Amino acid sequence: MSKKEKYEQLAKEIVQCVGGKDNISFVTHCMTRLRLSLKDSSLAQTEQIKKIQGVLGVQYVGGQLQIILGQTVQLVYENVCELGDFAIEEHRHDQVKEKLNIKTLGMKILDGLAGCMTPLIPIMISASIFKMLTTVLGPMMLNVLSESSDLYILFAFVGDAGFYFLPIFTGYTAAKKFGTSPILGMFLGAILIHPTLLEFVAQSKSLSIYGMPASLQNYTSSILPIIMSVWVMKQVEKILNKIIPNMLSTVFVPTLTIAIMLPVSLCVLGPSGAFVGQFISGGLLSLSQYGGLFTIISIAMIGALWQILVMTGMHVVLMSALFVVFSSTGSDTIIMPGALVAGAAVYGMCLGAILRIKNKQEKSLVIGYFISCCVGGVTEPAMYGLGLRFKRPLIGMVAGGFVGGIIIGIFGVTVYNLIPVANVLHLASYVGGSTMNIIIGVSAEAISVIVAAIVTYFFGFAKDDPLVQKSIEEVSK
Template sequence: MSKQIKEMARQIIQDIGGSGNVVSVTHCMTRLRFNLKDMSIPQDETIKQIAGVLGVARSGGQYQIIIGQTVNEVYDAVVAAGNLNQSAPVNEQITEDLGTKKWTWKSVGNTILNKIAGSLTPLIPMLIAASMFKMLVAVLGPTMLNVISVKSDLYQLFSLVGDAGFYFFPVAIGYTAAKQFAASPILGIFLGAIMLDPGLVKIVAAGKPFTVYGIPMHLTNYGSTVVPILLSVWIMSYVERFFNQKIPASLRTIFAPTLTIAVMLPLSLCVLGPLGGFLGEYVSKAIISFGQLGGIAAIIGVGLIGALWEILVMTGMHLVLISAMITIVAQTGHDNFIMLGSIAASMAVAGMSLGASLRIKDKQEKSLALSYFIANFIGGVTEPGLYGLAIKYRRPFLGMMIGGFAGGIYAAITHVSAYVVVPVANFMCLSGYVGGSTANLINGVISGAIALIVAAIATYMIGVEPKAKLQ
């Protein structure tokens, strides 16, 4: 246990009124949950300023201190520092306090974002490890240093390890989301595995009609997706709860999980899973219509792609744009619309990570943010920055969108064209502007630099953590 965590635990005990004010303490996946004798003693703003504390909440008669992925270590340190009794961890349910909490649009939005962050934050170690292997492939492979060949065992090993960390997202999120929504983690894993089963992948690749109980299934590849499994596990939590309540205990072990999955198959594969694709079709067509109008509308359209691209990717709503981009390049040899925004968006994620690393005060979180920048700018992996910063802290998302918008607008104003579809999100994506004039390449690189710098400045100015922690 590090000195930093021990000091953090000491300050927490001190600021909540000492161990004498604690009736009991437990924790969930992200929070310390105190039952206190006197809830008026803790001062929220004071506790928010403790290094490592992400926020506080008063809910269900508990004083909750939001820690994040290190909550287990902090909990042990708090118990030791206060000489308290340990309690079993609790599940953080989405339905908590429904009877007493006053729901508003803001509180609903915060609840949704908290559940998404709670499902994704535990995956950060996997994302970092996978991104490091992908970065090694990018740096040591033929695109950069050319130290190892594509056919070498080491290149293939690092590639498969890096790809596995992202391709099997639905399985990993199936587990973490189930913990968030108080569902069976094993069924969450099972549901994610169904989405990635080789048999389903073959069905999708074949492109032939397929039905689930006679219901047409939209052919969707769920590798590396986030939203479909999140939605599916959320709905599954209610389905499973229903069967557990209605089925007699003697039959529950066999029939509750079986019926839960049976009900979820059409819901996941025919409704919830393809939802991103359905929405993406309309959103993408709306954005493409800007480009068809030309003039200032086309310029704004490129800016919107730069601002919204990562959101579209995360929700699986970008496939129509990619299809349109590939078609345009195949027909004309270049693209002066979609690719401009997507390249700016990639650079904006790196800029967001850089800005966050400069603004965050906590040393551990600062080093993580810097590692996200390196993984993105050199390795071409945006997920750690997106899920470790944008989703986790929310504010950096705005900084990233501002940077992507600015970079896209500059590229559109200077009439830049992209000639090569570069399937990486690191600085090499700027080579997509090679093929035209020298001015085209220079302006393309400048647009990427603008996206990165503006995103970094915007993220730094807007802030990352609660304002009380940044004074």
Template sequence: MVDNNKVIAEKVLAAVGGKENVMSATHCMTRLRLNLKDTSVPKKDEVTSIPGVLAVVESGGQYQVVIGQNVAKVYPEFAKLAGVTLEKQVDENLDKPKEKLTLKGVGMAILNYMSGSMTPLIPAMIAAAMFKTIQVVIGPDLLGLVSEKSDMYVLCDIMYSAFFYFLPIFLGFTAAKKLGVSQVMGIMLGAMLLVPDFVALDGQKFTIYGFLTTTAHDYSQTVLPVIISIWVMSYVEHFFKKIIPDVLSTIFVPFLTIFVMVPITFVVLAPIGNLGGELIGNGLIAFGNVGGFLAIAVVAALWEFLVMSGMHQVLIVFGITAMMQNGYDSFVLTAGGYATWAAFGMAFGAFLRFREKDAKALAFGYFVSAIIGGVTEPVLYGIGLRYKRPFLALAAGGFCGGLYAGLTHVGTYVMGATNFLAVLGYVGGGTVNMINGCIAATIAFAVTAVLTYLFGFNKTESVLQRN
């Protein structure tokens, strides 16, 4: 029996120039992400013509082959054939020319770092958020099945806090891994922000090494303080590795790295990051207020286009920052949610409209993958990018859903699943918020499905011909 995953891996490897052109490879939920020595070698048409490949995206210095949820099975085969280690850390300057420092390049590097630090945390984030959702649903604010003092209610809160309270520790690990520095040191840097004795001093003056004074703060559930600190730590660690002899490095590199990072983090970076988080949280609310309902509608209309470039991950970071700061987000995460429902509608509308059996089955697979699995990229590439006109329906549906959400002031209180269970994120705002959130989701889905069915395809396209 032929292993289809291995066949896909073989064809992709050949199309991108063979193992000699592959520096490293990794993957996300839907994409095979390659760092190539020469990105001009692959021919886009050749790669996209491979059965099992949906599209190709070049973003953040990576050559990204969109495969869909099956990428987790293709990736090990590709890594084996290409001779690269699974999740191998590589020097970005190795085997490739120095790039000229530009504003665009710096911006892309920042976005790549932030999204690369947050993306690996999504599974744990969803798990924790689902416990919070259960807590709200069964608690006194909704169904009233349990009291706030019940073990089940408290357990759900514990499981939610197990991730979000200790978010700086998780980010310390993923950010360090992203930058190729000691992940254990990254964990320690994140953990020192959450030591109970320090958190208890929140708002009080605290002296570092006897002469540097700072104001203690509770950095639990924060994002930017540790993200910024790990970036600086990467240079500090590299400096000490460079000057300290190997025979002494095991002891003195980690000690001196943390010794230097303690005052830099507590006195400078963490306060700046915390201030940045407050500005982002308040700024998103202010932008939503200034732009009104139209701001949410526009972001909802354009969201899925950002998904295709991977740029949405940075907005998600900002949305999470706002949620941690204010307890809810009524802009970024809310808009993204209705764009997702619009993508569900695009797949469903295409399924109803297609007549050719294989195309109809594929569209239904996209629909199930999106509404159950929470992955919209196969829909975007397999239907939107391929036929173009459904994208207009997608934007219109997202706009309409976002418009209603903006007019009714819907807020997202829990960032949980990205499938049909996403509506549970509205329960924290009360019954009215939940009802309006569901109505907005229905509008986004229905408008996109109807417009895709009526106007998404030319009458001459083969998918409209019945076999």
């Protein structure tokens, strides 16, 4: 039996066990689960479904029958849609709506972010490996390749491309996630990183959009502005499709959609991340100026939130302050120490997940994230592929960064060198002062790793999560 036939058979058995296609009113899926809304839930043979080869578990959540399938969910979903004549990602008229509150809203936001970013993990892993090769083979470590060699230059720009053009890639995945035009999503992402816009930012030039002032930002490697923009773009495109005649829609809908989105993206949504970042970063810096306990708390909060701020592009204010401090004093005791323990906490989050996850495929992915962090100095795959995807591991990362930041603050650890890599070589950042400064700095990072690993291991996954209960047998085997 071919792989295609296995997925078809799996979908057929699931449909039969829930009472047939006529009993299904709505079908969709998330990262690992096929979600079915049934007209008569009593017809569902849940115990029989659990026995189907390839099914990892069955749960009723929010009025939906959720069948846990792991990484094969997309293929099974497509076959279920084909069997039931359901339109893919459009058969939603009978969707059960959960009660909206702070918790569900937060989960919806995280689900949306994960849905936009998870498809990009192959790009980030591949780019991370190329960046890792420049670090390992370059002058920083083995010195096999010089910075002027063609191979080093090739690996460097290939690795950078995966993150530099992230708004374009995210524009595509966000459009797929929200159900709008992927091409327009990519177009909007390309606008945000156009060289002319970046030149204006670099030269601190002003630009007005239809007469409205735009607070220009550098959106390369950012995700939040394009995700928010694509979500709004979907609403704009939907309205335009309703009011513009079909014979004119091909020309005017995409053109007017982008025309409307220009001020929305460049004047409102894009800068909003920077505004929030200024508020958070300004608050942390102001807190540190009071000294004593306030400084310790400030460093601890930077350690806890740094990776999230970087992920959303809200760390620019802290980076600007860091460069000002370093240029005048040659060292830093607030921002960079907090950022370093935050990076160590990502190592710990990966380590805890590696020890906890039983699924061989998922474990191997996280091992790849761990290597990307420690050797390549790239945390994005771990943040998006592990933290944002499963959500709860982020608790471990935040805890590890917070505890490490407290230790850094209590002992007044100083960073004397801005090392341009985020891998283990960054430990040399503490060199320049006393030996005790190095020892405490390295110890604080080690404690961050340990705390993050322990918290992730015990609290990073639900007890009934199939990933931590048993090894998952892939349907294709």
